Amino acid sequence: MGNFFYRKYSEYLKEVYGEKVYKIPVNLPVLCPNRVEGSGPCAFCGDVATGFESLSNQLSVSRQIQTNMEYIGKRYKAEKFIVYFQNFTNTYMPLEEFETYMNQADLPNVAGISVSTRPDCIRAEYLDVLDNIRKEKGFDITVELGLQTVNYKVLNKINRMHTLGEYIDAHLMVKKYGFKVCTHMMLNLPGTDIDDAIEGAKILSAMKTDFVKLHSLYILKGTPFEKDYLSGDLEVCSFEEYTERVIAFLEHLDPDTVVERLFGRAPKEKSVFENWGHSWRKLQGILEQKMFEEGSFQGKQYNYLNGKAVKKFFQND
Numbered sequence: 001m002g003n004f005f006y007r008k009y010s011e012y013l014k015e016v017y018g019e020k021v022y023k024i025p026v027n028l029p030v031l032c033p034n035r036v037e038g039s040g041p042c043a044f045c046g047d048v049a050t051g052f053e054s055l056s057n058q059l060s061v062s063r064q065i066q067t068n069m070e071y072i073g074k075r076y077k078a079e080k081f082i083v084y085f086q087n088f089t090n091t092y093m094p095l096e097e098f099e100t101y102m103n104q105a106d107l108p109n110v111a112g113i114s115v116s117t118r119p120d121c122i123r124a125e126y127l128d129v130l131d132n133i134r135k136e137k138g139f140d141i142t143v144e145l146g147l148q149t150v151n152y153k154v155l156n157k158i159n160r161m162h163t164l165g166e167y168i169d170a171h172l173m174v175k176k177y178g179f180k181v182c183t184h185m186m187l188n189l190p191g192t193d194i195d196d197a198i199e200g201a202k203i204l205s206a207m208k209t210d211f212v213k214l215h216s217l218y219i220l221k222g223t224p225f226e227k228d229y230l231s232g233d234l235e236v237c238s239f240e241e242y243t244e245r246v247i248a249f250l251e252h253l254d255p256d257t258v259v260e261r262l263f264g265r266a267p268k269e270k271s272v273f274e275n276w277g278h279s280w281r282k283l284q285g286i287l288e289q290k291m292f293e294e295g296s297f298q299g300k301q302y303n304y305l306n307g308k309a310v311k312k313f314f315q316n317d
C-alpha cells in the first residue's frame with residue numbers, strides 16, 4: 001500500500017497503467033427510473049444528480065471527452081483517461097442507444113470505461129455490449145453501483161426503490177463478466193450508525209468490490225432532505241462522528257479494495273450543508289492525521305472472511 005492508511009485510487013492507477021490516469025466525466029441525456037417511473041428521486045438527490053462538474057449533456061460524447069481531456073490533461077499532466085459515464089442511470093435507455101454511446105468513447109488515449117448505474121438497472125444484454133467493447137477495443141470496464149448503505153430499512157426510507165438484495169444480485173452479475181465494480185456508499189445517512197458502516201465494509205469485502213467511493217452526506221437545495229434539515233427533523237452527524245465511521249469502515253475493509261474518495265462534493269450555492277463548511281481536502285488531511293495517531297489502517301480488523309470468523313470461538317487453542 002503506497003499510502004499507509006488506505007489504498008488510494010490514484011496510486012492504484014499508477015500501479016496498473018504505469019502513469020497518471022484521470023477519470024473524465026461524460027454526461028448523457030438520460031434520467032433515473034426513480035424520477036421517471038418511480039415515486040420521485042432519492043431524498044438527497046438534486047436536479048442534476050451528481051453532474052456538478054460535468055459538461056452539458058447536449059454536447060456529443062466525443063466533444064465532452066476531448067474538452068475534458070484537454071483541460072484535465074494540461075492541468076494534471078495526464079495522457080491516459082478513463083471515460084466515466086457518471087450522471088443519473090446510464091443503463092436506463094434503449095439497448096441500441098447504450099451501445100452507440102459506449103462505442104463513442106473509443107478515442108485515442110482512452111484506457112477504459114466506467115458506467116454508473118443503479119443496482120436494479122443491470123441487464124445481461126447491456127453487459128454483453130460492454131463485453132464486446134472490451135474484446136474489440138481492449139478497454140478496462142468498471143460498473144459503478146450506488147448502494148449508499150446496507151441498512152435496507154434506511155434505503156426504503158430515503159426512497160432508493162431498491163434494497164441490499166438487488167445490489168448483491170447486480171454485483172454478482174457484473175463480476176460474472178470479469179468487470180470491476182465500484183460501490184458508492186454514504187456512511188452518515190440519517191437513521192444509520194457506526195454498525196451500519198462496519199456491516200457495509202464487511203458486505204463489500206465479502207462481495208469483493210474492487211473500488212469504493214464514500215460520499216459524506218450533503219444537503220442540496222430543493223431536495224426532500226433540505227426540508228427535513230431546515231425544519232430540524234434531520235440532523236447531520238458531527239464531523240468527529242463521521243471520521244469515526246469512516247475509520248471503522250476502512251479498518252473492516254479488505255485491504256485490496258481501492259478507495260476512490262472519502263468525502264462528497266457539492267457546490268456551495270446549491271447546498272445548505274456541505275462537509276461541515278470545510279474543503280474535503282482539509283477534512284481528508286484531518287482524517288488521515290487521526291488514523292496516523294491511532295495506528296489505524298485499512299484492513300486492520302479484516303479478520304472475518306474465508307473461515308477466519310470461526311477463530312473467535314477458539315481463542316484459547
Ligand code: SF4
Nearest residue numbers: 032041042045049088
Ligand atoms: S438513483 Fe441516483 S440519480 Fe436516481 S434519484 Fe437516486 S441518487 Fe438520484
